[in-house]
Amino acid sequence: MGKKDKKKARAAKAKAAAAKRPRGGKAAAAKAAPAPGLPGGLALALGATVFTTDIALPGLLHVAVARCPLPRAKVRAVEAAAAQKAPGVQAVRVLREAGGETGRLGEEVVLIAAESRARAQAALGLVRIDFEALPPETPAPAGGAAPAPLTLAPPDEEAFGAALTELEPDAVMGGAAFRLKESYGWERQTLAEWEPHAFVCEPVAEGGLQVWAASEDPGRLAAELMAGLSLPAEKVKVVAAPVGAIFGGRAGLDPVDLACARMALEIKAPLSLVFDRRAELIVGRHRGAAFAEVEVGADKDGHLTAWRSRSWSGAQAPPPLPHLVRPPHRSVRHALVPPEAAPTPHEGAEAAAYFSGCALDELATQMGLSLADVLPLNGSLCEPYGDRFAALVQAVTGDAGWKTRWHPHGDSAEGPVKRGMGLSFGLVADGSGTLAVVVAEVAVDRQTGIVTVQKLHLAGETAREATPEAKKLVEGALSRGAVQGLSRALFEVGDGGAIAGLCEVGRVSTLLVEAEGLGAPVVQVDGPGKLPVLAARYAAPAALANAVANALGLRLPVLPITPDKVLAALAPPAPPPAPAPPAPAPPAAPPAGSTPPPAEPAAGEGVPPASPPQEPPPGATPAGTSSPAAPPPATPPSAVQEPPPEPPPVPPPGWRGRS
């Protein structure tokens, strides 16, 4: 706080005050320029980077948006006159007039531009919109898939596309010594980047428009603006603002951006639109749900021989199954069920890595082995990454003390807290490929259902010739990716916006294995270590799910693994005609009658001897034994008469009766 600094600041302020502008713009001119003398990282850390949300222009107006609270509605009436008269309000635009219809949750109905965000928000309270709920439109997708939300129950057979087949999976699967058939899923989650969606536009000379937006692809943004506003290329200028976070594609326009741009051109004033958290969570981008039924076969020596999978998700592209470890005989099918959200780029591979990591872990359990034992037997199925992958598995299991510390699924320790270890792997098949292997150690409290991550052991690769700085970047990237995967696997529920915090992450140890002939792709980490981030993010969820299964002796197949799911899986089946207590716990487990018959422990030798002395909850089968796919939403056995008005119990999301 030297005097000089003070003087400088004052001078800047005086200058700013000279430019006449409404409240809100003070010191904006000083701020609009990049902070002098701070290199990128420091500027970011010290808050000197000017994100789109931080842009202040002379005369900038702030936009608030009235949104439709229903998935589909008819607009009976819109009254915005009071808002127009509110203090500070400069313009109001009604996007859906009375009589119009809205077709999605959070659709924009009224825009208000005011001198400050607070005033725009205040004026929003004066807008009256009368909505009439309309039944949701049932899309009629090609293939006739059911419009019900995605669950572990696969859609109808005809929804699946043709199988992509290699060799003879059916015949080989039939003769496999070990065979596993299970379903897995990953619920819909928001991306919930910390940097909100923001769009700033300013009319410039001769009907042109200058736009600031955080976009990976300013060219695409400009093209969409030109098309939407019918402006020639020379009249649209897009300034690429710093992108705070991408998490799966920040490129194009949000529909309201275009409306905002039109409004700016009409009222000839610069506008700033920044999503608040609610908008971000509701209309922001999501990763759709994805599910798969996976069947894996292995011969008696533990070599994987066959793979059959059927996946269903809202994405056109199937999850690229199997992930990394590819049995020679394969067939893969996919069903596109009505998209609930636009898919994001990495959704498929992330889900595929999770499905594969879990299925192989369960198959290994059936053989009486751990996944760390089975993977080295199958190096030839991971080409061209076989040797590199084996080295990573060896390094990370050594670091974690896997040989001595891993126990068969189901911790036999006394007390309610069960510990477990799980392993999984991730591959980004770009260039020479980026690999990561993760071992997770967790403790699961059977009384609260809380999963505590104690430690993550990560292994990634670096080129021998990489500089120490580059190695450090890769290490940091692996650790970030694993933490992101952890957050998604355990904490992020639907639209809630919850993520993991510092206390939830546990300790992380990162190992780098020097690999031959990697060359540029792994070392080159522009967009700080993007590929190692992805590889670790792919690996962590299955490692955690496997660790939870290892601790409890039960598999929770659907991510995120939240305490309610753990408790539901552990709970004994509720007495059927439960007199409906205010049940804070999730819906009662399907009664024992509807669980699949405790599956044939046919596959011989390896089935873990009923080692868990902790009495398995009634109706539970040890994780890893084969059981048919999930039962449909089960109504209790007819013997017990339920009061008719009760709707059929919805099975707890993501838990199959197996446990």
Add this chain to the structure above:
Amino acid sequence: MRLVDEAAGGSGDPSAPAGAGEASPRSAFSRRDLLKGGAAAGTLGTLGLLDAEGAGKKKRRNKAAGGEGAGKAPAEEQAPNLPEICGPGPVKIRFRVNGEFRDLAVEPRETLLEVLRDRLGLYGTKEVCDRGSCGACTVLVDGSPIHACGTLALSVHRRQVNTVEGLAQARRGGRPHPLAEAFVAAGALQCGFCTPGFLMASQALLTRNAAPSEADVDQALCGNLCRCGCYPAIRQAVLATASLGPVTDGVEVPEPGARFPLSAPEMPPSEVPPPEPPPRG
């Protein structure tokens, strides 16, 4: 050093900020009694930041003020503060941001975050959740970390606020703030949106605990969320900074309960904000 509350006197102090009572005709508000009796004072009082002497509330910080402060007659501490009735029009407040005095007329509903970003142009403090759950807007009020999004601007009247810009100004031997350097060196940021909040929370920790353990760091920073998952590196960066020695650059930490005097030093004319534009329509 302790900042002594010299202006402590009575509510008749001429330097008391002009309140809504005389500033705005709209304050002849029919719900005056309601506001006076409880709502406004009670709300502010529960924040623990605003002394609600004006409304006759017991002063919360007496105990924290230590022997000397606690021994003072209450009347002496009853500095003229906010008017009894706050709002609904703008209320003048004076506070210090990063060492500079600021006089502002704020609406009672305005949050500190809105004032910092939209009124003072201090955009380093980020808004993410706007509901006190993510910690991105963490700033220090009298040295304690708080969520600026959940703090009314009124409640920082006569308090010292430190934002990340204060850390940016603080340079030791021409080098950037040690926490910022450590964060960058440890790779403790990716998108950088949460980082200013983390820096402030870390600064608060290091100010009160120069040699924190890992558990201390976890506890102090567990209210800040990082979407990019930099937690292990953040922990490492804070511990690395602590190992360098005490860090108090860019932060003023007064004695608990202290207030800077109302008869504040020079207020240069340029500091006085321009009058509110008249409401349109």
